[in-house]
Amino acid sequence: QITLKESGPTLVKPTQTLTLTCTFSGFSLITGGVGVGWIRQPPGKALEWLALIYWDDDKRYSPSLKSRLTITKDTSKNQVVLTVTNMDPVDTATYYCAHKTSGRYDLGWWGQGTLVTVSS
Amino acid sequence: QSVLTQPPSVSGAPGQRVTISCTGSSSNIGAGYDVHWYQQFPGTAPKLLIFGNTNRPSGVPDRFSGSKSGTSASLAISGLQAEDEADYYCQSYGSSLIGPYVVFGGGTKLTVL
Numbered sequence: 001q002i003t004l005k006e007s008g009p010t011l012v013k014p015t016q017t018l019t020l021t022c023t024f025s026g027f028s029l030i031t032g033g034v035g036v037g038w039i040r041q042p043p044g045k046a047l048e049w050l051a052l053i054y055w056d057d058d059k060r061y062s063p064s065l066k067s068r069l070t071i072t073k074d075t076s077k078n079q080v081v082l083t084v085t086n087m088d089p090v091d092t093a094t095y096y097c098a099h100k101t102s103g104r105y106d107l108g109w110w111g112q113g114t115l116v117t118v119s120s
Numbered sequence: 121q122s123v124l125t126q127p128p129s130v131s132g133a134p135g136q137r138v139t140i141s142c143t144g145s146s147s148n149i150g151a152g153y154d155v156h157w158y159q160q161f162p163g164t165a166p167k168l169l170i171f172g173n174t175n176r177p178s179g180v181p182d183r184f185s186g187s188k189s190g191t192s193a194s195l196a197i198s199g200l201q202a203e204d205e206a207d208y209y210c211q212s213y214g215s216s217l218i219g220p221y222v223v224f225g226g227g228t229k230l231t232v233l
Contacts (some may be wrong), residue, residue: 037222046122047158047166047209049222060221096165105213106156106171107222113165 002026004036004097004111011117018084018116022097029055029075033102036080038071040093041113048093052100053080089118123148124210124225131231137198140228142210143191148223150191153213157186157195160207160227169208170195197230205232 008020020038027034037052051071052060061069070083080097094115098107125143132138142155149155154173158166168177170186173193183204185196193212197204210225 039222039224046227047211047224048122049211049224052222060219062221063216063218066218104171105154106168106211107158107166108168108171108177110165110167 002099002109004099004109006095006097006111006114008095008114008116010115011119012087013120014088014118016087018082018087018091020082020084020095020097020114020116022080022082022111024078024080024097024099027099029053029073029078029080031055031102035100036073037098037100037107038080038082038095039098039107040091040095042090042093045093050084050095051082054100055102087118092116092118122226123214123223124212126208126210126225126228128226129229129231131233132197132200133233134200134202136200137196138200138230139197140195140208140210140230142193142195142212142225144193144212144223145191148191148212148214149188149193151213151215153220155186155188155193156211157184158209158211160209166209200232202232205230 004024035054038050053071068085094113096113099109157170159169160166173188213220214223
């Protein structure tokens with residue numbers, strides 16, 4: 001059974017850097033074709049994809065946020081970390097991590113999400 | 121503004137059939153990338169509903185079906201039930217100079233009358 005869980009601060013100040021960790025089980029990020037992505041959703045708004053890291057360490061970022069995002073993986077800990085620099089109140093959102101299955105391009109399994117509020 | 125365009129809302133009576141459109145362009149759906157659909161209830165994470173344009177994961181009722189043509193895709197829900205009231209999102213990939221990247225639609229709120 002695949003599970004993912006996001007963790008990190010619930011409140012950050014403007015201009016600070018946000019670091020979120022996705023801890024997963026039920027799959028390995030060394031398996032060919034597998035990936036873990038990050039998606040966020042501001043309150044009452046749509047999903048917005050942020051970043052995706054593949055088993056081979058290939059990384060993809062949202063073109064509009066690329067300069068502020070960094071995604072990394074620690075396969076020994078079954079974790080994927082996302083950092084977002086220069087946080088702003090508009091970055092207030094629920095942040096989800098999700099699993100990409102080998103051979104497919106959907107996000108088949110999602111974490112429960114974690115709400116991050118940006119406020120001074 | 122989302123890369124893929126969905127109607128903000130659709131509605132239907134129980135038992136009816138509704139469709140939700142997802143319109144893209146030649147740089148995403150029209151480039152040959154598959155479309156996937158997610159269902160989201162308030163306060164919960166999205167759940168995969170349709171993958172690879174037409175495929176249902178195990179456990180998803182066959183009342184849900186997907187299709188794709190050209191630069192657009194559609195999700196159809198037949199035999200509408202009250203429990204189908206939720207937000208629905210389409211997802212595909214887009215092409216860029218830095219390689220393909222994930223794109224979502226703006227979401228559609230389904231109301232069961």
